[in-house]
Amino acid sequence: MKLFVYHTPEEVPAGEAPDCAIAIDVLRATSTMAAAFAAGAEAIQVFSDITALLQASEQWPQEKRIRAGERGGARVEGCDLGNSPLDHNPEQTEGRRLFMSTTNGTRCLQRIQQAPTVITSALTTRQATVDFLLRKQPETVWLVGSGWEGTYSLEDTVCAGAIAHGIISATAATFDTLAGNDALVAAVALYLHWQDQLLALMQQATHGQRLLRLNNLADLEYCAQLDILPIVPIQQEAGVLVPQTIQ
Numbered sequence: 001m002k003l004f005v006y007h008t009p010e011e012v013p014a015g016e017a018p019d020c021a022i023a024i025d026v027l028r029a030t031s032t033m034a035a036a037f038a039a040g041a042e043a044i045q046v047f048s049d050i051t052a053l054l055q056a057s058e059q060w061p062q063e064k065r066i067r068a069g070e071r072g073g074a075r076v077e078g079c080d081l082g083n084s085p086l087d088h089n090p091e092q093t094e095g096r097r098l099f100m101s102t103t104n105g106t107r108c109l110q111r112i113q114q115a116p117t118v119i120t121s122a123l124t125t126r127q128a129t130v131d132f133l134l135r136k137q138p139e140t141v142w143l144v145g146s147g148w149e150g151t152y153s154l155e156d157t158v159c160a161g162a163i164a165h166g167i168i169s170a171t172a173a174t175f176d177t178l179a180g181n182d183a184l185v186a187a188v189a190l191y192l193h194w195q196d197q198l199l200a201l202m203q204q205a206t207h208g209q210r211l212l213r214l215n216n217l218a219d220l221e222y223c224a225q226l227d228i229l230p231i232v233p234i235q236q237e238a239g240v241l242v243p244q245t246i247q
Helices: 029-038 050-057 105-112 123-136 154-171 182-194 198-204 206-213 217-223
Strands: 002-006 020-024 043-046 065-071 097-101 117-121 140-145 231-237 240-245
Touching: 002 154, 002 182, 020 105, 020 123, 020 154, 029 043, 029 097, 029 117, 029 123, 029 217, 029 231, 043 105, 050 065, 050 097, 105 117, 105 140, 117 123, 123 154, 123 217, 123 231, 140 154, 154 182, 154 198, 154 206, 182 198, 198 206, 198 217, 206 217
Parallel strands: 002 140, 020 117, 020 140, 043 097, 065 097
Antiparallel strands: 043 240, 117 231, 231 240
8 A cells, every 4th residue: 555645636647546535624623524424414515605606506405405505614604503523413414415615625525536446534434434445445545634725734644644544553564665645754754742732733833824814723622633534535536525423
């Protein structure tokens, strides 16, 4: 297994596809997706464009859908929810389809959706992601951070490093056999430095600071948790994710 880290969707090689592509948007899209599935969402359909989301969701009964739209950290007008994992509980979400568009995470998913296997990951689902990869043994894996409007994000890279470190710990693999590029080595180093201070890292990160300016420490505290959900959101068809529980 070779792991490659790309800090933003824009870094992904054009015209290539790995055996497995993993979208990471710790703050907050992929953390929210896992939380929605934990609360019983039937599926999550992702859109980069809000207008397309509103049009597609009209085909579903109102009681069976949730429209979640976020731009710049705030809920989009016309949507039921923004992009917080704390919005989701069984009463709100169970049995419903989440139609979702965010500033960065859904755009990342669309960039990699042609890979044979596409999943999402977050710190909250790190161990589930590791277990999935060890079970499936894809030859090439892209860990793709969503970043922020095309720029690097600390929290996405630390999550990629946490996944790679989990595989190293489980298999005794070395960088010689595991690392597909230099960014993978750097991501693991970042995780090892911050593994006991993940909330502090998020407070240091520029997007974490944006959320703090919106008085949203609670989302940072949630998204900084490691290995709390045994769920891997996996693409069933282009743009549609369903949950896979890892036991």
